[in-house]
Amino acid sequence: MSAIPNKVVDLLVSEIFRKNNVNIENAKSKLTDEQKQAIRDLVDELKSQVDTFVKESSSSTKE
C-alpha cells in the first residue's frame, strides 16, 4: 500500500536528477561498501518505524 503511486515518485526523482545533470553511474562508483551498508541500515530502520506507525494508526481507525 503506497501513499503515492510508485511510478510517480520514480518519475519525480528521475526528473530531478535529469534536471540537475546528475550522473548516477558516477555517484554509484563513489560510494564505498561501508557507506552503502550504513544507508541500508538507516533505510531499514526508518522503513520499519514507518510501517509500525502506519499500521498502528490504520488499525485504530478500523475499530
Added chain:
Amino acid sequence: MGRWECTNCYHKNASKKKKCRHCDTPSLVMEEESVMATEMESVMVAETESVMAMDARPMKTNRKNWHEDAFVDQEFDQIFKMQQESNEVIWIKDSCDVEVKTTDTQAAVSLQVGLQLAIALVISISLGDSDQGRAVAQDIFQKFDDEQINRQRIYVDNSKDVHIHTTDTDLSVSIQALLQVLLTLVVKIDVL
C-alpha cells in the same frame, strides 16, 4: 461572586481585581485554572511547531546576475523548511466511561524529520557536498513543501460509554510519501 486566591502570596482578592492587591501577581492564569477545576473538565492541548533551518546564512545580495542570485538565496534558505502545527482539544464534561485514543503526533513528526534528514543524507553522500547535491535536495523538498495545520476539537458532554479514536491521516500519508522517495533514491544509487 467568588474571590480568587493569588498564586504567589495566597492573598484573597475581590473577583474584579486583575492583579493581586498584595503582590501585584496577575490573576488571569489562576482564574482559568480554577474555573476548569470546578467544572471537572479535562483539557488537553498539544501544540507542535517545528521549524528546521538547516543553513541560515545571510542572503547574498549580488544583484548583477538575477538567475544566479535567486538560486543562491533559495538553496541556503529553503531546503529544510517544514512547518507543522497540530492542535488538539478534547473536552469531556459530566460524563463517565469515556475512552479516548489519539495518535501520537509527536512521534509522527519526529519520524518525518528523520526521513527528511535521511533523504538529505543519502543525497549528500552520493552526490557529495556540492552545489549539485544541494540543488537536488532542494528540488525534492520543494515538491514536499508541506505546511500542515491540523485542528481537532472534540466535545463530550453528559454522556456515558463513549469511545473516541482519532488519527492524523495527513501525517501518515506524508510520512509514507517521504519513505517512498527515500526508497526510490536508494534504489537508484544501487544500494538496495
